[in-house]
Amino acid sequence: MHRAARFGLVVCLLLLAAARFGGSYAVLDLINLAAAPLAAGSLLLAVFLAFRARRWPGRVLLLLCCVPGLAVLFPERSEPVTCGPSAQRLRVAWINAHHPEQPDRIADWLDAEQPQVVGVAELRTGLALRNVLQERYPYWRSCLGGGRCSTLLYSRAAPLGAQSLAHGDADNRKALSAVTMTFGSGTTGADRQALPDTRIFAVHLSRPLPVGAQRYELLKLDEYLGHSASALIMGDFNMSPRMRLLRDFAARNGLRVTPTGRPTWPSTIRGRSLPGLWQIDHLIVGRDWRVTAIRIGPDVGSDHRGFVADLCRPAG
Template structure:
């Protein structure tokens, strides 16, 4: 009997924890740091659902002896279970097949973490042969990688209008416009670290654009929100926009969800978490997807494949996209 009482108490505690984690991000407008609760959204919702189902099973067993015992409590538990199931629905979109004749692009992204293993990065890019590459924390000096990029991707834009910046875009497709999105010291995270390229229309399609961004750290939601507002003001996104980046935000965090909603974008789902891959000298498999491809509605993601370890604490990714006007 005592064990049952403790199990019921634990189930109620699990349900309370889930409810708190679900509620706190919705209050982030009052204090942005409350949104960080969304980092444990999924495990907390599973805990809540398991607790709810346990309490519901107990209620059903008691109702078998006396149907009136199911009552409003049982109905409420069913409702809570449905709410938690809805809350567990992914915030990302799975890749889907593209029309056979749709124009396609291959994109690459990596936070290169000061290019610690340029040989691995170069071989990864050589195998994928992307049309556009976005890199963050990219420093010059890695001779083999620098030479490969210069030889194969002659059009480059970093986050500064003039000068150098460690967030860059590379492509072999001639752009019609280049955009440095920083206004000040991006390396010290005092402004948005982002670069943009604009490309001409082709038969049957409109002009399109792509951006690479690197936002402030996960514990800086106010700075991240400011940087995304800077993106809106300096480049903006529409149905023909692609955005690659290390957002330092999981898909469920309010800062990213608000940005995606107001620009009509979708977040592509990764096949593995992209960060962290290192803890000191220990290698990890990652916990969260914080490196993203965001797409306007005229783009579909056909495939999204994360990289192996490339010397960074982030996974990169190779994505295949198509135009679907």
């Protein structure tokens, strides 16, 4: 029993150490998808072995083995953010609408939250959900011209500009699946509320396998970011927030990954509602923005849960 526990602890710690090199080796970054269970396993095994150890030096050494797991499970928390009354404000929403059987549930969710801009992934042509969204958000753009791509941005206000970023078959993982809209301070929606100066992206990245596809897509996204301080990127990145590839992308562009506090996928399996296992849908913001609140949406029939975020830009 002790031998198996020691072996398990060593394996967990070695994997957690190897995951730190995920930024250099994409294969090792896959370990970060399982960082939470590995950290929990290392904690349980270290505490079990420390409790059974007969000498204090051994107990201390085993308790020190808890540090890597604690660092993963209890990362540094950011302080609550507030903005003054003169700050510019924006509300955005994101949902991967994978095979929604009841588009009215998504419509009800958006009607309750009233976001000004909505990003959607896996929104196939011919779905009733497209009509539902266009009724509420008359300005839209997909990642390919003519709406021939399942990643889209919808807005109540006419953007100053919009650009489809896919150059190829994005829906079959052969091109970056992304779209962007640019807004200015003079842009107003149907509610006459001015939209701040910003560039908003909707992104749907490939899955972690085959290794290398996500890295290529993020490098392509780098080319379109430009002045990233005012940028907002929302999407299904198919990566956990612990993955080095995502962190490195944010760091080199001066961006921050916003923790949602709850997993976003999977929300259902075979029709059964689940709390989720991974946060793979993310909001990434430039330094000009502050996220005052982010809320995970209800089960709306997709296998993902969406989110709504309230943002502000301090005056001056």
